[in-house]
Amino acid sequence: MAKCKFCGKSGLFLSVNAEGFCKKCANKPFIQNLEKMKAERQHDDAIFNSQIGRINAAREQYAMDKDLEKIIAVYEQVLLKEDINWNAYNQRLALSEYYLKAGRNNDSWGMLNQLVMLAPDMNYKTRYTMFKQLKKENRHKDAIRMLFISYYDKNNGVNYFKEEFTEKFEKEAMVVAKKLSWSEADVKELRGLLDGLIKKTVKKPNPDEKIAFDTVDKFLQNK
Numbered sequence: 001m002a003k004c005k006f007c008g009k010s011g012l013f014l015s016v017n018a019e020g021f022c023k024k025c026a027n028k029p030f031i032q033n034l035e036k037m038k039a040e041r042q043h044d045d046a047i048f049n050s051q052i053g054r055i056n057a058a059r060e061q062y063a064m065d066k067d068l069e070k071i072i073a074v075y076e077q078v079l080l081k082e083d084i085n086w087n088a089y090n091q092r093l094a095l096s097e098y099y100l101k102a103g104r105n106n107d108s109w110g111m112l113n114q115l116v117m118l119a120p121d122m123n124y125k126t127r128y129t130m131f132k133q134l135k136k137e138n139r140h141k142d143a144i145r146m147l148f149i150s151y152y153d154k155n156n157g158v159n160y161f162k163e164e165f166t167e168k169f170e171k172e173a174m175v176v177a178k179k180l181s182w183s184e185a186d187v188k189e190l191r192g193l194l195d196g197l198i199k200k201t202v203k204k205p206n207p208d209e210k211i212a213f214d215t216v217d218k219f220l221q222n223k
């Protein structure tokens with residue numbers, strides 16, 4: 001015996017549609033909206049599954065053949081030529097790294113700069129990738145500057161201060177500082193500035209990077 005999913009009516013002569021609603025309920029705007037939303041969601045899911053499926057297949061292929069241009073072509077097709085209705089932050093970041101590997105530095109920078117605007121809550125990760133790129137481009141001073149911002153962003157995501165965070169910063173900065181012939185004291189001074197900035201700030205979803213940029217730029221002016 002048919003039973004309506006919405007009003008609960010049932011009876012020998014009651015018929016329900018494929019979705020389980022009686023004729024009266026199926027015509028209600030509320031139910032029609034629900035059905036429309038469900039159809040849209042199914043449509044979005046199908047697009048997502050196709051896009052993520054092609055990206056995952058391309059990654060598996062790349063693991064075997066290491067063909068950079070091939071994997072980049074798939075990522076570009078999905079991320080730059082098609083409509084994306086899901087959060088593709090990690091995939092966009094991955095594309096920036098494939099560009100870098102392929103020596104397409106300008107494309108990599110374009111993608112990273114876009115990510116800073118698209119996903120400010122992920123800036124610590126985007127800025128860290130920028131740091132790696134600057135290091136690779138032998139722009140040591142800019143690299144240290146970006147490392148500083150990346151650590152500032154990362155620590156502002158938590159409302160407590162952890163010594164080991166800036167300890168890690170010091171270690172990473174030291175590697176680059178050697179190329180600039182900076183002393184250990186220079187790096188320690190910079191770490192001190194980072195410590196001070198982080199201790200002062202409270203938990204914010206999107207930290208104010210300007211304060212951090214101003215601080216590190218002032219420091220770098222005298223270097």
Ligand SMILES: [Zn+2]
Nearest residue numbers: 004007022025
């Ligand atoms: Zn009904």
